[in-house]
Amino acid sequence: MDYFMDVTIKRNVKQYINNLDENTLFIYSPTSINKIKFENDKVKTINWHDISKKIENIDIVVKEIKKIEKVVTFGGGSTIDIGKYISHKLKNEYICIPSMLSTNSYATNKVALIENGKKTTLEAKMPDCIILDDSILKMSETENLYGLADVLSIFTASYDWKLASLDIEEKIDKKIYDMSINLLNEVMQFIQQKSFEEIINNNNKLFEYIGIAGYITNLYGTGRPESGSEHIFAKELESMIDIPHGISVSLGIIIMSIAQGRQVDEIINSIYKLKVLDKQYSYGINKDIIQRCTRNLKPRNGRYTIVDKYFNNDKYINEVLEKFFDKKIV
Numbered sequence: 001m002d003y004f005m006d007v008t009i010k011r012n013v014k015q016y017i018n019n020l021d022e023n024t025l026f027i028y029s030p031t032s033i034n035k036i037k038f039e040n041d042k043v044k045t046i047n048w049h050d051i052s053k054k055i056e057n058i059d060i061v062v063k064e065i066k067k068i069e070k071v072v073t074f075g076g077g078s079t080i081d082i083g084k085y086i087s088h089k090l091k092n093e094y095i096c097i098p099s100m101l102s103t104n105s106y107a108t109n110k111v112a113l114i115e116n117g118k119k120t121t122l123e124a125k126m127p128d129c130i131i132l133d134d135s136i137l138k139m140s141e142t143e144n145l146y147g148l149a150d151v152l153s154i155f156t157a158s159y160d161w162k163l164a165s166l167d168i169e170e171k172i173d174k175k176i177y178d179m180s181i182n183l184l185n186e187v188m189q190f191i192q193q194k195s196f197e198e199i200i201n202n203n204n205k206l207f208e209y210i211g212i213a214g215y216i217t218n219l220y221g222t223g224r225p226e227s228g229s230e231h232i233f234a235k236e237l238e239s240m241i242d243i244p245h246g247i248s249v250s251l252g253i254i255i256m257s258i259a260q261g262r263q264v265d266e267i268i269n270s271i272y273k274l275k276v277l278d279k280q281y282s283y284g285i286n287k288d289i290i291q292r293c294t295r296n297l298k299p300r301n302g303r304y305t306i307v308d309k310y311f312n313n314d315k316y317i318n319e320v321l322e323k324f325f326d327k328k329i330v
């Protein structure tokens with residue numbers, strides 16, 4: 001399996017995209033393409049909004065596209081997922097140009113698409129090449145920090161994994177577990193030692209950290225090492241309101257670490273330092289939503305977490321909510 005850092009190069013993205021030829025399928029996100037002057041009428045282009053993440057639409061593209069040597073994507077997670085899947089189906093080269101670091105999909109071999117109205121995870125391929133351009137990434141500072149939430153989620157997810165091993169004898173892969181804990185510790189240290197300015201100006205490090213989290217799930221085969229109860233919370237919240245994944249996961253990490261009875265100050269400080277929750281109210285977060293979301297949580301099949309253990313107990317949920325609101329996070 002390719003290690004994503006080994007296939008990563010730095011290029012001037014505007015120049016690269018404007019020189020793509022007619023043997024290339026270029027998939028872009030409209031917000032990203034507006035950041036460069038796109039002047040290329042040779043390349044075959046698709047705006048990802050026109051096909052969306054529905055597999056039935058994407059399969060039509062796969063069937064109709066012929067004589068394509070490579071797929072190039074320019075955008076965030078959705079664009080990458082679509083490109084990775086199409087390239088995997090066409091068995092050709094895939095070049096990934098992330099316009100932001102809000103997800104780790106540039107470093108994984110799986111995609112999340114919509115099949116029959118339901119989100120499904122499918123096999124795809126790793127990018128054959130990832131192109132970074134700092135001047136492009138700089139334009140998405142907030143989104144890049146959101147990506148770190150999917151690294152900090154190891155804090156609660158690893159505890160859930162331990163819980164599963166104690167309660168239902170789920171096997172812990174020690175090597176993978178240690179890798180994810182080491183990554184978490186390194187990232188927490190990085191956040192604590194650097195100023196906010198230093199963090200947002202170090203896209204190379206953010207790219208590496210967020211990518212390694214994806215790489216670890218590649219190695220393990222499922223999201224277990226970094227997706228636990230906080231992601232159950234995030235998914236529930238995202239079904240209630242339209243909110244960036246980085247914000248919903250961050251709220252999930254805080255609530256679930258309280259539910260797990262952990263020392264929470266350090267993780268809360270890290271989340272605050274990244275200012276990930278600064279825009280939460282503009283997406284409709286309030287106490288009522290948090291309460292309803294927390295009370296709605298259902299265990300996820302095949303992923304034993306603290307939700308399985310305690311979230312059928314109203315008294316317990318009330319205590320968790322009380323402690324959460326005491327922290328004045330919402």
Ligand SMILES: [Zn+2]
Binds near residue numbers: 150231245249
């Ligand atoms: Zn996530």
